[in-house]
Amino acid sequence: MLLVDDDPASLRVATVAVATAGGEVVAALAPSAAGVDRRADVVVIDVPHPRALALVERFVAAGVTVVATSGAGSVGLAVEAMRRGAVDFVLKPFTPETFARRLAPRFAERPAARDALPRPVADADTSPSGFGGFVGGSEAMKAVYDQIARIAPSKAPVFVTGESGAGKELCAEALHARSPRARGPFVALNCGAIPRELMESEIFGHVRGAFTGATEDRAGAAEAAAGGTLFLDEIGEMELALQAKLLRFLQTGEFRRVGDTRARRADIRIVCATHRDPFAEVAAGRFRQDLFYRLHVLPIRLPPLRERGEDVIRLAESFLARFAAEEGRAFARFAPDVLERFRAYGWPGNVRELQNVVRRSVVLDDGETVTLDMLPPELAAPRGASAPFAATEAAIEPFHVQERRIIESAIAAFGGNLARAAAALEISPSTIYRKRERWIADGDAA
Numbered sequence: 001m002l003l004v005d006d007d008p009a010s011l012r013v014a015t016v017a018v019a020t021a022g023g024e025v026v027a028a029l030a031p032s033a034a035g036v037d038r039r040a041d042v043v044v045i046d047v048p049h050p051r052a053l054a055l056v057e058r059f060v061a062a063g064v065t066v067v068a069t070s071g072a073g074s075v076g077l078a079v080e081a082m083r084r085g086a087v088d089f090v091l092k093p094f095t096p097e098t099f100a101r102r103l104a105p106r107f108a109e110r111p112a113a114r115d116a117l118p119r120p121v122a123d124a125d126t127s128p129s130g131f132g133g134f135v136g137g138s139e140a141m142k143a144v145y146d147q148i149a150r151i152a153p154s155k156a157p158v159f160v161t162g163e164s165g166a167g168k169e170l171c172a173e174a175l176h177a178r179s180p181r182a183r184g185p186f187v188a189l190n191c192g193a194i195p196r197e198l199m200e201s202e203i204f205g206h207v208r209g210a211f212t213g214a215t216e217d218r219a220g221a222a223e224a225a226a227g228g229t230l231f232l233d234e235i236g237e238m239e240l241a242l243q244a245k246l247l248r249f250l251q252t253g254e255f256r257r258v259g260d261t262r263a264r265r266a267d268i269r270i271v272c273a274t275h276r277d278p279f280a281e282v283a284a285g286r287f288r289q290d291l292f293y294r295l296h297v298l299p300i301r302l303p304p305l306r307e308r309g310e311d312v313i314r315l316a317e318s319f320l321a322r323f324a325a326e327e328g329r330a331f332a333r334f335a336p337d338v339l340e341r342f343r344a345y346g347w348p349g350n351v352r353e354l355q356n357v358v359r360r361s362v363v364l365d366d367g368e369t370v371t372l373d374m375l376p377p378e379l380a381a382p383r384g385a386s387a388p389f390a391a392t393e394a395a396i397e398p399f400h401v402q403e404r405r406i407i408e409s410a411i412a413a414f415g416g417n418l419a420r421a422a423a424a425l426e427i428s429p430s431t432i433y434r435k436r437e438r439w440i441a442d443g444d445a446a
């Protein structure tokens, strides 16, 4: 495998991922140094902007399998890369594990890589500690693994529910990896992070002139996912009018790009997810009942982390081993009182929050043991002591200070993802953007 990326840190992560997936890196280069090289079977090319797509085309023309990556989270770029022949598009930042999972199908025919392929379905019942990309062997999660294994081979839509950070996207990836479509694309779209007026075009594409700024024809996520899986995260954020179009697509297999008269077809499997209660959304009229019953064919409920017993410890230990290796730190264990706090804490941000707590200690501190003082305040202090409503007059802080702390801790809990933080706080993402801009303007950048 050949790696082409400007960023040395990304090259390091990708190198670990290739090895994890059972491959071998023949060279890791900056784009300026990368001529078309046929020594590699597969090339991973970073595409920071549309101009970089020319390199994708050159490798594709030379018969090399191309996987595109980018930190620019535009579906348009992903679609364009695939239109030019890339077999997959992976959004940065990625961890070695998540990237390895996406690369594994590329080694499917190579005997040396067999171990890196998704395990046979039968493992779902027997593995004590995990499944696919999941860590955890609690009874609640074993039931989920079992469901994924049974549901994966079907083409019917899957409806995943669960709190933010509980692993809904991981679940969609596991379904894809174990389906007959595993070698096709996996395209993830977060409906909560896309402005409403652009959502239809992101899903179904548009033709030139369809709206201001539509300067050329563009395929959408449905076309990019053809032959594979389309993951629609936060489906509850979709407008009713677009829900009707999605329903029609599910009923007929046909859709139209925005502004187009021509109907197109795409063979995709839809996995959708929401952190809301879908039945309540239907009852409140925010989610079309007919669409809900079309999508709710195969439901999976991911339990919140606080319902998974000792999984919280298994996950914490696996994150500690991973982040310590990535950051070159000596951390090897948690102090007993830290483990107690982990067990007692409610984990409103679920696995993502735990991941961030562990990463934070590894990055900010040093030593072999993670101790209580290395944890963020909401965990380090006994429950209630860090509540935002102080009990004594002297301890009361101005509202804007408390508000900022709440928003920043939510953003941290969601790994810097403003849209997800906003959804969890039940405020609009633009409110967070506006407030952040004000903090920056006040010379106090977050």
Ligand SMILES: Nc1ncnc2c1ncn2[C@@H]1O[C@H](COP(=O)(O)OP(=O)(O)OP(=O)(O)O)[C@@H](O)[C@H]1O
Binding pocket: 133, 134, 135, 136, 162, 163, 164, 165, 166, 167, 168, 169, 170, 171, 233, 275, 315, 351, 352, 355, 420
């Ligand atoms: N059981 C697990 N084992 C290992 N990692 C996990 C597990 N569950 C979740 N993760 C990791 O936690 C992070 C959050 O998971 P994911 O993005 O799948 O959650 P989500 O439910 O889709 O969140 P949101 O609702 O905010 O979109 C990811 O980095 C994922 O890889």
